[in-house]
Amino acid sequence: MTTTPLEAKRVVDLSARSTLGSYDDIAAAIGLRKISTFSEEIPHTDGRSILRATSTAVIANPWKGTSTDFELAPEAERIAPLLSKLLTDRLLEVLGGAEKVEAFGKAALVGAGGEIEHAGALIHTPYYGNLMREALEGTSILCFADGFGQPGEMLRIPMWHKTAPATRSHYQTIEIFLSDAPNATEIAVVAAASTGPRPHARIGDRNTDIPVTSEILKEITL
Template identity: 70%
Template sequence: MNPPLIVSSDLSTRSTLAGYSDIAAATGLRKLSSTVEEVPHENLGTITRATAMAVIANPWLGTGPDHDLSERTEAIAPLLAKLISDRLLEALGGVESVEAFGKAALVGSDGELEHAGALIHTPYFGNLLREALGGTSIICFADGRGVPGETLRVPMWHKNAAATRTHYQTMDLYLPDAPHAGEIAVIAAASSGPRPHARIGDRTTDRPVTSEILKGIQL
């Protein structure tokens, strides 16, 4: 019997917005979903914030804590990064509009927390998401276990300057039917601007503060 034919595809130049059936089959994708919110601002114009989520079958079900996760991580995580980043860029209007980003993953009750981490905490997801959204900063994150009906708070910060407090923000994402027990939900968020009325200063310009200030506090 002849071996199965492996067809390579250059995903670096291909949009997944119109068709992704091959990627869905390769990742065990059950659903993709996106949310977009617009926050009008008198000085900044409209700040657009978005999330994109892929829900897949957990590829490590039935394996133990000593099982090597790397092979499936390398095969699946880049595909999820591509699906998700394409949708965030579409929602925000292109890479030039992205100022802040974040990521998250929830694993269903039949999996390990490490299964969620394997899909977002390696270069196979994070580096691709960062490159697609034009960032240089590490990406802030949330991960954990979840059941259908969760509300997940996805953190974000500036894509190039993590110390910029103005862009510390979160998006609340309601997951009505994910993750099922044997699934993993992988999410990323992006924003075209800061918090609407940020005014608590910046970490790079803070004066030095240590526990010494406790000695002179008047109560």
Template identity: 60%
Template sequence: MPSTFPAALEAGIRKIIYAQEEVLLENGAAPPVPALEATAAAVIANPWLGTGPEADLSDEAARIAPHIAQLLTDRLLAGLGGADRIEAFGKAAIVGTAGEIEHAGALIHTPYFGNLVREFLEGTSIICFADDRALAGQPLVVPLWHKTHAATRSHYQTATARAPDAPMPHEIVVIAAASTGPRPHARIGDRSTDRPVTSTILAGASA
């Protein structure tokens, strides 16, 4: 793995925060498939601070986002045991109050981030996302779903990320999240095997 420091400097990263949890009991019982869930967050200086709504965001996104994608997925891969163990993923960003909500989107809604996160975690699905503008310390709930089978409802879950001192008004927090398995005790079926349900069908069933 290449050294973190040069890539972090190139991306203007102030800090990286990694958090991981494992649910041992849910509703009094151990999950049949124990799963690890983790978030990796990079706190960066907002490269577009002070620019107007007409500013082109693409050049800085192309320069910065690949470094962030590499650094965050490196943390997830190391913490969760490699791409073979990761089953679900998601992404998010929080922009500080001096920034524009589009500044958050410019880093995560781009192939320079999303495509690379998908590649490094060996997924094929579109990546679920969340973005927001907030004060430092604001938590953000990041949605996840299966990295190769988006219709697999058992893997619809969330991870909460929080940087206690970020984003400061001039910063952005970029987050990648992943899980090694489904929700505890997942049992609500699967979209690919659901019977057809429409208002007309339901009206007929109750007539």
């Protein structure tokens, strides 16, 4: 007896399932080679420590060998939610839960055998961003970095406040070293988050700045 495409696929509910344990089915579905999670602790002036973390998934490029007019949406809709779930589960574990997260960001690097739009297709859609925002209890759009990469890359991921992007104290970056990714036919996708602002933030806030225009150039003291 033959099976239809719908019968051949197994429907699973990931909404309440942790991916910190077994996730072989997800890994197989997206061509996952590895996940790496990095965290750092920074002393803060108010006596607490700020935790910052990234989680990175390296997957096979699902659009390898396709032309620049190939439709990206079907694979993006299939893969991006799984990436968001895998990566945010790990950020929440490291940082202590969504209530601890104050800032977030995202990134993607595509190997030389792909195109820049392949990186964007996985992180610049609601199938990734909306799920990441919901998991981390944010409302802001996610700031980002994307581009081409190769093994040995140093990647800097920007972050800002998850509910108040005008809060300048939370403008920050975190750096990670990708020692073996992405290969030419891979894409590395990153989720990043922080439990606080920069450790010594003191340059004001966009909501309280005085009005500044090019008029100030008329009375510059040198």
